Amino acid sequence: MAQLNIDIDRRVGAIDPNIFGNFVEHLGRCIYTGIFDPESRLSDTRGFRKDALAAVQLLQIPILRYPGGNFVSGYHWMDGVGPRNDRPNRQDLAWHSLETNQFGTNEFIEFCRATGSEPYICANLGTGSVDEAAGWVEYCNGTQDTPFANLRRKHGYEHPHRVRHWGLGNELYGSWQIGHKDAADYAKTAFEFAKVMKWTDPTIKLVGCGAMNVDWDWKLLKTCGERLDYIAAHFYMRPVPQQDSHYSLCAQVGCVEEYIRVLWQLIQAARRTLKLRHPIRIAVDEWNVWYRERGRASDGSFPIAPPLLEEVYDLTDALAVGAFLNMMQRNCYAVGIGCLAQLVNVIAPILTSSDGMFRQTIYYPLLAAAMMRGEIALQTHLECDTFPSPHTLSGSTPYLDVCTTLSAARHKLYISVVNFNKDKSEKLKLSLTGLKVGTEATLATITGESPEVTNGYNREAVSLRKRMLRKVSSDATLAIPKHAMCIYEFDIS
Numbered sequence: 464m465a466q467l468n469i470d471i472d473r474r475v476g477a478i479d480p481n482i483f484g485n486f487v488e489h490l491g492r493c494i495y496t497g498i499f500d501p502e503s504r505l506s507d508t509r510g511f512r513k514d515a516l517a518a519v520q521l522l523q524i525p526i527l528r529y530p531g532g533n534f535v536s537g538y539h540w541m542d543g544v545g546p547r548n549d550r551p552n553r554q555d556l557a558w559h560s561l562e563t564n565q566f567g568t569n570e571f572i573e574f575c576r577a578t579g580s581e582p583y584i585c586a587n588l589g590t591g592s593v594d595e596a597a598g599w600v601e602y603c604n605g606t607q608d609t610p611f612a613n614l615r616r617k618h619g620y621e622h623p624h625r626v627r628h629w630g631l632g633n634e635l636y637g638s639w640q641i642g643h644k645d646a647a648d649y650a651k652t653a654f655e656f657a658k659v660m661k662w663t664d665p666t667i668k669l670v671g672c673g674a675m676n677v678d679w680d681w682k683l684l685k686t687c688g689e690r691l692d693y694i695a696a697h698f699y700m701r702p703v704p705q706q707d708s709h710y711s712l713c714a715q716v717g718c719v720e721e722y723i724r725v726l727w728q729l730i731q732a733a734r735r736t737l738k739l740r741h742p743i744r745i746a747v748d749e750w751n752v753w754y755r756e757r758g759r760a761s762d763g764s765f766p767i768a769p770p771l772l773e774e775v776y777d778l779t780d781a782l783a784v785g786a787f788l789n790m791m792q793r794n795c796y797a798v799g800i801g802c803l804a805q806l807v808n809v810i811a812p813i814l815t816s817s818d819g820m821f822r823q824t825i826y827y828p829l830l831a832a833a834m835m836r837g838e839i840a841l842q843t844h845l846e847c848d849t850f851p852s853p854h855t856l857s858g859s860t861p862y863l864d865v866c867t868t869l870s871a872a873r874h875k876l877y878i879s880v881v882n883f884n885k886d887k888s889e890k891l892k893l894s895l896t897g898l899k900v901g902t903e904a905t906l907a908t909i910t911g912e913s914p915e916v917t918n919g920y921n922r923e924a925v926s927l928r929k930r931m932l933r934k935v936s937s938d939a940t941l942a943i944p945k946h947a948m949c950i951y952e953f954d955i956s
């Protein structure tokens with residue numbers, strides 16, 4: 464039997480709500496026909512797909528990253544503002560699609576207002592200039608009588624958009640990126656952009672482009688650390704070839720956690736070396752499971768909104784996503800932003816067609832995180848059986864992935880448990896110090912017939928089911944079904 468010890472006084476810290484963020488890119492059908500489709504009978508007067516918007520609103524997304532991704536490294540924001548009829552078509556060389564620019568900065572801000580999300584804009588450090596990035600900051604945030612602030616007013620937005628978080632480019636370390644650089648060049652470039660963007664609006668927070676690589680991340684921190692508030696890390700989980708696909712995918716969360724801890728120590732080393740007093744946190748601003756649908760339009764036809772990266776997710780993927788959310792909360796001292804990539808159609812929890820939409824398996828752990836979690840992460844001591852995971856440093860991964868959180872008012876305790884075991888339910892014995900739970904609890908369960916099941920239009924094999932538990936006690940043994948995620952909400956005294 465597995466054992467979980469929780470002590471109410473042993474806290475990791477406050478969880479930044481921004482770790483439950485998301486991401487929309489001009490890629491495939493994420494924006495066009497996904498969230499924005501003015502021609503559709505399913506859209507509102509702003510052109511937003513009402514069915515997708517309603518499903519997004521339930522996720523309570525605190526922060527939304529835009530406009531890319533790889534796309535941003537060739538994007539010029541001026542193409543996407545002003546009267547729609549005057550906006551140019553452009554070849555998007557990242558995804559070999561035709562960009563109509565009918566959705567741009569102001570449509571994005573409107574969408575954020577509709578979803579209740581804070582906008583987070585990534586600047587173009589591929590083909591863009593310092594001037595252009597600073598102009599974008601001024602257009603969004605300027606309050607004075609200056610050209611770009613006035614242009615925003617002319618476009619119908621008297622009040623500033625107040626975009627607080629800005630990214631210093633996307634994945635510039637990769638040869639697939641337009642404007643790809645080595646670590647030293649990127650760090651110098653990012654320093655200049657950061658300096659001028661912050662001079663334009665000193666209240667903004669900047670995210671440097673990390674590479675999940677100690678050499679790159681260290682060089683960036685040393686050269687540019689004084690200007691950074693976050694360093695980005697992107698994690699796409701996938702099964703390891705020649706290993707069991709279910710277990711090797713689930714164990715990826717452990718690999719990510721290992722790097723998060725390494726990066727956190729690198730940040731502290733840089734702060735110490737440079738005598739930086741301000742905090743720098745990690746922005747996991749792209750993460751998900753992604754390995755089935757890759758590539759871009761390649762026949763030279765540059766289609767508008769082609770169906771790219773439309774991964775269909777199974778229950779294993781939902782468990783990995785649930786465990787990833789647990790992992791970010793456990794490491795809340797380090798992780799300040801998390802953006803699932805992406806929101807609709809492109810490696811996404813929501814898929815749309817011209818007739819409707821459905822929620823993928825991975826929608827449900829995100830929904831659970833929106834509905835059932837506390838604001839403070841507690842330390843947890845877990846003892847349980849493990850399975851081999853040769854690609855992790857430890858070589859093995861616990862079958863159970865756990866995160867415990869406490870509500871800010873200390874009225875509720877949440878235990879979120881993923882059981883990766885695909886053959887066996889697990890019993891989890893609680894041992895609580897400094898708190899007692901009430902006799903009733905709420906349990907939300909996400910599971911399905913087998914790890915391979917998927918959802919579809921009019922087919923929901925995986926969802927979230929809630930029920931009340933009675934006769935609960937502080938030394939309860941929780942039964943976690945095989946291949947399932949369970950979230951318990953206890954009243955505490």
Ligand code: AHR
Pocket residue numbers: 488490531532533534633634749804805
């Ligand atoms: O999210 C899809 C792509 O993955 C993004 O455009 C890029 O940043 C990453 O490689």
